[in-house]
Amino acid sequence: MSARVAVFRPDDERIETARSLLRDLGVDPVADPMLAVEPTGATPRDAEYVVFTSKTGAELVAEAGWDSGDATVVAIGPRTAQALESAGYAVDLLPEEYSSTGLVDLLSDRAAGASVEVARSDHGSAVLLDGLRDAGASVHETVLYRLTRPDDAGESAAIAAEGDLDAACFTSSLTVEHFLDAAAERGVRDAAIRGLNEAVVGVIGEPTRETAESLGIDVDVVPAEATFEALARETVARLRETQ
Incomplete structure (x- = not known):
């Protein structure tokens, strides 16, 4: 077997x-x-940087018709980037390491004094928010979906x-x-x-x-x-x- x-x-x-x-x-x-994914219906706030940490989040904002405007769009990894690009969004930045730590490393020198919107699930790591705040960014989190156990x-x-x-x-x-x-x-x-x-x-x-x-x-x-x-x-x- x-x-x-x-x-x-x-x-x-x-x-x-x-x-x-x-x-x-x-x-x-x-x-x-x-x-199991339970969408909240929320969409990202306007910010200089908008960070997506999952393919699911990318698909949900696309379904909601979110307008990226002049924001610098950041994806945590290639699958998230592909989902965003398939929906017509330009992905501007991708970290070398596909993780919250990788995102902090990517943005820490760029985001000081900037507004950063993190769009993700309700179980996102504190590493990302804390790291960006420590780098001097003004950070807001939008919960796009909740993750529950079937x-x-x-x-x-x-x-x-x-x-x-x-x-x-x-x-x-x-x-x-x-x-x-x-x-x-x-x-x-x-x-x-x-x-x-x-x-x-x-x-x-x-x-x-x-x-x-x-x-x-x-x-x-x-x-x-x-x-x-x-x-x-x-x-x-x-x-x-x-x-």
């Missing part, structure tokens, strides 16, 4: 893309969406608790937290953690690593590039090494 690898992306084209990639890598995907989430937690999960790919701190919440609801939280620690655990970025490890989960893979494709490929490669 093929190795079973859990993936927690939202239940839209992202979970389908993840399934397809994992199958191409020769493993059996366990698709267990841990995030009611039926948790199949992967049950499989991990049974010792039948070979690997897991966590794409944010919130997916880790929601995984454990779903496990707790099923009464298998401790067993699910033990199951993960016998498997290969991959995470996107150091903040997700810190969250996982603080909750008792051993992390095996943090890809240098903060994309799901890099996460999946490196996690499966590590899994192959252990088999």
Whole structure:
């Protein structure tokens, strides 16, 4: 039987893309969406810089008909930039590191005394806001959407608790937290953690690593590039090494 690898992306084209990639890598995907998107209907305020941290946010402002005006548009990474550009927005800046820290590094010398609008979910990292404020920017955050846990989430937690999960790919701190919440609801939280620690655990970025490890989960893979494709490929490669 093929190795079973859990993936927690939202239940839209992202979970389908993840399934397809994992199958191409020769493993059996366990698709267990841990995030559901609830739009707020808000749009970014006018500012000199407007920062987007996700493809979802880019799609929502496009649907709302947001006008970028004279703002310098900043995207956290290539998928966010592609979504903005597909909707007709010009993306002016992209960080070298696709993370909140990368955005702070990109903007710290530019944003002193400038107005910066951060448009993202309700679970964005404080690193971005604090870093920009420390750099002297006037920062405002607009919550474009809320991230909640789907009611039926948790199949992967049950499989991990049974010792039948070979690997897991966590794409944010919130997916880790929601995984454990779903496990707790099923009464298998401790067993699910033990199951993960016998498997290969991959995470996107150091903040997700810190969250996982603080909750008792051993992390095996943090890809240098903060994309799901890099996460999946490196996690499966590590899994192959252990088999």
